Amino acid sequence: MTRPVLQVTGLTKIYGQGEATVHALRGVSAVVHRGDYVAIMGSSGSGKSTLMNILGALDIPTSGRYLLDGVDVSRLSDGQLALARNRLIGFIFQSFNLIPRTSAVANVELPLAYAGVRPGQRRRRAMEALDVVGLAGRADHEPNQLSGGQQQRVAVARALVTEPALLLADEPTGNLDSKSTDDVLQVFDDLSTAGRTIVIITHEDEVGARAKRLIRLVDGSIVTDQRQSPIHLPPVGAAIAHQSVADAGGHIRARRPDAGPAPVHTVGGRHPQ
Amino acid sequence: MNFFEVVRFSLRGLSANKLRSALTMLGILIGVAAVILLVAVGNGSAQAISDRIEALGTNTITVMSTGRGGSSSTALTKEMADALTDPELAPDVRSVSPVVSASSATMTYEGSDHAVATFVGTTPSWFSASTTPVGRGAAFSDDDVDQGRRVVVVGQTVAEELFPGVDPIDKQVTVGGALFTIVGVLAEKSSTGFNDANDTAVAPLTAVQQVLTGYGALTSIIVEAASPEKVDAAQSEVSTILDQKLDVDASSGSTPYRIQNASSLLETQTETADTFTTLLGAVAAISLLVGGIGITNIMLVTVTERTREIGIRKALGAPRRLILTQFLIEASLLSVLGGALGVAAALIGSQFEIVGVKPVIVPSSIGYAVGVSIAIGLFFGGLPAARAARLRPIDALRYE
Ligand SMILES: Nc1ncnc2c1ncn2[C@@H]1O[C@H](COP(=O)(O)OP(=O)(O)OP(=O)(O)O)[C@@H](O)[C@H]1O
Numbered sequence: 001m002t003r004p005v006l007q008v009t010g011l012t013k014i015y016g017q018g019e020a021t022v023h024a025l026r027g028v029s030a031v032v033h034r035g036d037y038v039a040i041m042g043s044s045g046s047g048k049s050t051l052m053n054i055l056g057a058l059d060i061p062t063s064g065r066y067l068l069d070g071v072d073v074s075r076l077s078d079g080q081l082a083l084a085r086n087r088l089i090g091f092i093f094q095s096f097n098l099i100p101r102t103s104a105v106a107n108v109e110l111p112l113a114y115a116g117v118r119p120g121q122r123r124r125r126a127m128e129a130l131d132v133v134g135l136a137g138r139a140d141h142e143p144n145q146l147s148g149g150q151q152q153r154v155a156v157a158r159a160l161v162t163e164p165a166l167l168l169a170d171e172p173t174g175n176l177d178s179k180s181t182d183d184v185l186q187v188f189d190d191l192s193t194a195g196r197t198i199v200i201i202t203h204e205d206e207v208g209a210r211a212k213r214l215i216r217l218v219d220g221s222i223v224t225d226q227r228q229s230p231i232h233l234p235p236v237g238a239a240i241a242h243q244s245v246a247d248a249g250g251h252i253r254a255r256r257p258d259a260g261p262a263p264v265h266t267v268g269g270r271h272p273q
Numbered sequence: 274m275n276f277f278e279v280v281r282f283s284l285r286g287l288s289a290n291k292l293r294s295a296l297t298m299l300g301i302l303i304g305v306a307a308v309i310l311l312v313a314v315g316n317g318s319a320q321a322i323s324d325r326i327e328a329l330g331t332n333t334i335t336v337m338s339t340g341r342g343g344s345s346s347t348a349l350t351k352e353m354a355d356a357l358t359d360p361e362l363a364p365d366v367r368s369v370s371p372v373v374s375a376s377s378a379t380m381t382y383e384g385s386d387h388a389v390a391t392f393v394g395t396t397p398s399w400f401s402a403s404t405t406p407v408g409r410g411a412a413f414s415d416d417d418v419d420q421g422r423r424v425v426v427v428g429q430t431v432a433e434e435l436f437p438g439v440d441p442i443d444k445q446v447t448v449g450g451a452l453f454t455i456v457g458v459l460a461e462k463s464s465t466g467f468n469d470a471n472d473t474a475v476a477p478l479t480a481v482q483q484v485l486t487g488y489g490a491l492t493s494i495i496v497e498a499a500s501p502e503k504v505d506a507a508q509s510e511v512s513t514i515l516d517q518k519l520d521v522d523a524s525s526g527s528t529p530y531r532i533q534n535a536s537s538l539l540e541t542q543t544e545t546a547d548t549f550t551t552l553l554g555a556v557a558a559i560s561l562l563v564g565g566i567g568i569t570n571i572m573l574v575t576v577t578e579r580t581r582e583i584g585i586r587k588a589l590g591a592p593r594r595l596i597l598t599q600f601l602i603e604a605s606l607l608s609v610l611g612g613a614l615g616v617a618a619a620l621i622g623s624q625f626e627i628v629g630v631k632p633v634i635v636p637s638s639i640g641y642a643v644g645v646s647i648a649i650g651l652f653f654g655g656l657p658a659a660r661a662a663r664l665r666p667i668d669a670l671r672y673e
């Protein structure tokens with residue numbers, strides 16, 4: 001097997017000092033290989049977001065090692081970290097984190113702008129990504145003119161628009177109705193089928209069930225880590241989805257499996273534009 | 274991402290926060306305009322003073338008796354004045370005008386009378402030496418002085434008081450019981466201080482001595498130097514001759530006369546005006562500082578929101594350098610624009626009289642004010658951004 005996309009060993013995260021100390025992570029070790037589709041579940045406050053932030057290179061652990069694509073993240077410079085966040089990782093925040101007073105499409109364009117994509121192409125790809133989450137009609141709305149679920153879908157579009165090799169999603173369906181949830185999950189399934197690596201946090205069992213692997217977190221430790229379907233096959237949801245896609249007249253937005261293996265970007269590698 | 278695109282990002286950032294941008298710009302505008310205008314007012318009043326002093330004549334020297342020191346008589350006499358006209362000993366002297374003046378001589382014309390504030394007896398050279406040209410009619414001549422003819426040139430105020438609506442030339446007036454013929458009217462002169470410079474009358478020295486003052490001492494001698502640069506040379510020549518005439522012991526510090534020239538007067542007045550300008554400049558600098566604090570305040574209020582925004586941008590893959598560039602461009606656009614508007618406001622404001630002074634813009638104050646405002650804008654706009662850009666994305670996102 002090739003080197004893992006994610007490899008964490010003995011991760012701990014301690015917030016605060018003295019009386020107020022919180023052990024958010026107590027020695028988490030896990031390996032995620034390319035093409036895996038991992039769901040992380042656990043009760044509120046179990047450290048899921050904390051772990052995700054570290055995986056997204058947005059935060060640093062108190063102790064432990066984190067290798068992203070085989071590279072120790074703690075050794076990366078600001079410029080290399082920026083490159084990794086931009087080209088390799090698509091991150092969906094639990095709290096959306098859209099830029100205020102900036103239209104949905106401009107928000108989605110932002111990662112492309114930092115990747116150096118030309119304005120015309122940027123706009124086109126941003127509109128496509130918004131279309132995937134069913135928000136093309138709301139492109140010019142600012143975040144405060146969108147509902148919670150719509151904001152969440154803009155955040156999803158923003159994470160997808162760069163076609164990242166690694167998608168980290170912190171409760172991407174937390175604010176969505178079952179129809180929107182299905183749409184977003186189908187996009188994830190398609191991405192997984194295309195060989196991308198996905199880590200998703202969720203509270204919902206049916207969301208967890210569609211992943212290839214399920215990790216349960218309790219009080220900052222992994223209690224179960226079970227494989228639900230083989231890593232090299234499309235996720236279970238994909239088959240169902242394809243059926244429904246065929247029924248609905250084929251509104252396929254993500255890269256199809258028959259389109260061949262998707263380009264996978266590595267840290268420091270050049271995006272093929 | 275090229276520079277042009279970063280500029281577009283900055284513009285979008287500014288237009289997304291219109292009120293904040295406008296307030297920041299207003300703060301800079303007021304600070305810059307205040308500095309430039311206040312300094313211009315100070316400068317304008319200084320120029321007004323020096324203009325007035327220059328109107329007195331920059332190449333004249335006035336010799337007055339102090340009545341102390343010296344071994345013999347301390348009075349200035351006509352002989353001394355004549356001695357000063359000496360191409361050998363005083364080559365830098367162009368003309369010498371002995372002056373006697375009588376205060377409050379009453380002038381009467383057909384029953385109406387007027388007390389002339391200063392009635393001057395002198396020679397024709399006085400008109401040019403004291404930069405008091407004749408407006409209408411003519412001055413009297415050297416011959417008039419020699420003959421002691423009773424002719425007089427009156428100031429505007431006298432002409433208006435005694436001859437309302439009538440041409441005063443060739444009219445006869447009575448002064449001190451003697452008849453004088455008016456031959457001319459002085460050109461209007463701007464007044465320094467409280468004395469009305471136009472309430473005056475000028476007649477030949479001999480006539481005034483005969484009628485009003487008697488043949489005693491001169492009030493003063495007005496010496497005109499060959500050029501403004503020769504004033505100092507002329508002054509030392511004059512004092513050498515006078516010391517000789519008055520038997521002044523060269524070693525004793527005090528002389529029986531006092532020499533004054535316009536340029537020394539100008540110097541002391543300019544110093545006063547400079548102090549005034551410095552004071553105004555200090556007030557203006559304080560207003561610029563207050564404007565700067567205003568900017569800082571606005572920047573700090575929005576720092577929470579902007580820090581979160583920077584956190585998002587970093588999470589999406591913006592390198593620190595790019596974020597810094599964007600925020601520095603935002604800050605400099607605000608301060609450059611605010612500064613330019615401030616300069617425009619000051620230039621417009623300087624077209625009007627402010628507290629009776631016509632402001633005169635000092636070019637260096639523009640550079641100074643704009644420079645400081647840009648520095649303030651960059652510093653206080655850039656500092657929070659620089660700090661936020663250094664944070665880990667998650668810390669920037671959690672910032673409160
Ligand atoms: N910045 C922080 N400072 C102090 N404590 C924190 C901080 N962030 C998280 N914690 C604590 O760490 C623990 C784990 O938080 P985390 O956000 O990872 O939980 P979570 O599993 O994502 O919960 P949820 O499902 O509600 O999102 C919690 O007890 C929380 O109170």
Ligand SMILES: [Mg+2]
Pocket residue numbers: 048049050094170
């Ligand atoms: Mg969470």
